Amino acid sequence: MAATSSPAAGPLAPPRPPWRFRRPSVIPGFGLSFGYAMTCLALVVLLPLAGLVAKASGLGLSGIWHVATDPRVASALRISFGISLLAALAASVFGFVVAWVLTRYRFPGRKIVDAAVDLPFALPTAVAGIALASLYAPDGLVGAQLAKLGIQAAYTPLGIFIAMVFIGLPFAVRTVQPLIAEIDREVEEASATLGASRAATLTRVVLPPLIPAVLTGFALAFARGVGEYGSIIFIAGNLPYVSEIAPLLIVIKLSEFDYGGAAAIATIMLGISFLTLLAINLIQAWSRRRFGYV
């Protein structure tokens, strides 16, 4: 190969092909599958969202602004997004440790624990909510212990946080788990032979390539937390201005036949969620580049 005899002639990046709507492929059916995918996406995802925005736009921008600045709505939005962020952060850290232990260590019952991670996905959210509420209630199994320490979990924002961590955890675990499994042991050994301590190997060699996956898990857990309703309302206590989440407020508005107001809150949530997820995606794209993936 020329590469070894003349080192200066490194592999040149091939010129980027001109952009084309359709790339040649050996598999037929581009038109059909593209059309099918777009139709499904439009019917299932875009149409309901468009309807939502259309309903909200009946109020006009000033109307939406009026709803958003209503103190009760503003506080519910703050609670929903603020606690979701905190819970996603906690779920990411906790989930990373769980994923690490499940992939790196062999212990009896590992398969069972591994399967149990998915349970928050499968459980009806109301069941999870009632279970959490009864556990963390002041006379519940865990709540009683916490009460001794002077901590009340149920019917406070802390309860919302616990419920959101619970439902966000599987996302955090499942996104990093395959990447942890793929870590090349030799890379760790190489780091050790070069004199790096275990801590340095972990922070400088093992963790950086996992950051994009951790961010994905964080984004998913956050999105799930923002939209979660069933498992939270039982444990939250739903005190206006204290532990009332935005999705609950939407339900309340609906039961009062204030469809415009409900749609307005939903649209605001949609906008904030979209911006947050966009920001996380951008950070992710940056970190992918930064960490040398091609």
Added chain:
Amino acid sequence: MLHDLSLDVRAGELLGLLGPSGSGKTTLLRVIAGLDAPDRGRILFGGDDATGLPVQERAVGFVFQHYALFKHMSVADNIAYGLNARRRADRPEKAEIKRRVGDLLDLIRLSGFGDRYPSQLSGGQRQRVALARALAVEPRVLLLDEPFGALDAQVRKDLRRWLREIHDRTGQTTIFVTHDQDEALELSDRVAVLDRGRLEQVGTPDEVQENPSSVTVLKFLGDSIEVEALADGGRVRVRGRETPVRAPDGAIGPVRLYVRPWQLQLVDLDAAHLSGVVRSSYRSQGRQRIEVEEAGGRVLAVEDFDGARYAPGHPVGLRINGGYVFA
């Protein structure tokens, strides 16, 4: 799996650990590096006992078959990694690290590649970066585990020659593992042949080739055929005819004679030790390789330089011009 063995590596030498797969050569290398722990025995560096030292403190350079580069770091950061990982007191200044990385990039002939990422390099280039990364910490011993195993033939040859050059220039004590006899014989100052966890022989490439200590070593170093022979004090005889092979002192009676393809010569039937018919013949790199099938069905490989051509089916005689005798 390793059995009890003692191997003395001399300062500044390039030692090849040669053996078939599963012979324990990689295990031995990893034990020396501290990546695996021996059940018993000691590892000494110079006069110091390194047996209890963790990998981090052994000051070895290890190069893996599949490079094991840090994908998220640039080439320069990869090479500087070992220096940056040092405790603050032992760490060279930033400018000094930069200078050393530059020197190493020159050494591996990749100057100007410092900002690239490993995924943008070819296999040979990656392995050179891995070598530079290991050399950067100025190890007491450099350990290479099948360093060219993942590369294609041409790159492999270039890298071999280049590794030898680097070794001659730096005088770095180096142990490398390979299952490729050619590679070991070409590169090494001394070769250690391992088989099934046992150290069979240690010696210069010439020594192990001329005086293989066992049939295992002999077979592993190249093709050979086994011939029934008789020792009678002087020369070894095959089918009643004397060969130029000297019998071991005092050996009388049947012995096993091993003959390499180039120690056989095509001759007339009446002067031959062995005979058969030509099965196939082809030319490769100036030599004629002929396969001769004996009456019993065994196929003998012969290498001849005279360029004589024989059609398949032609009866030929073979003269034994040399060989290795084992009792």
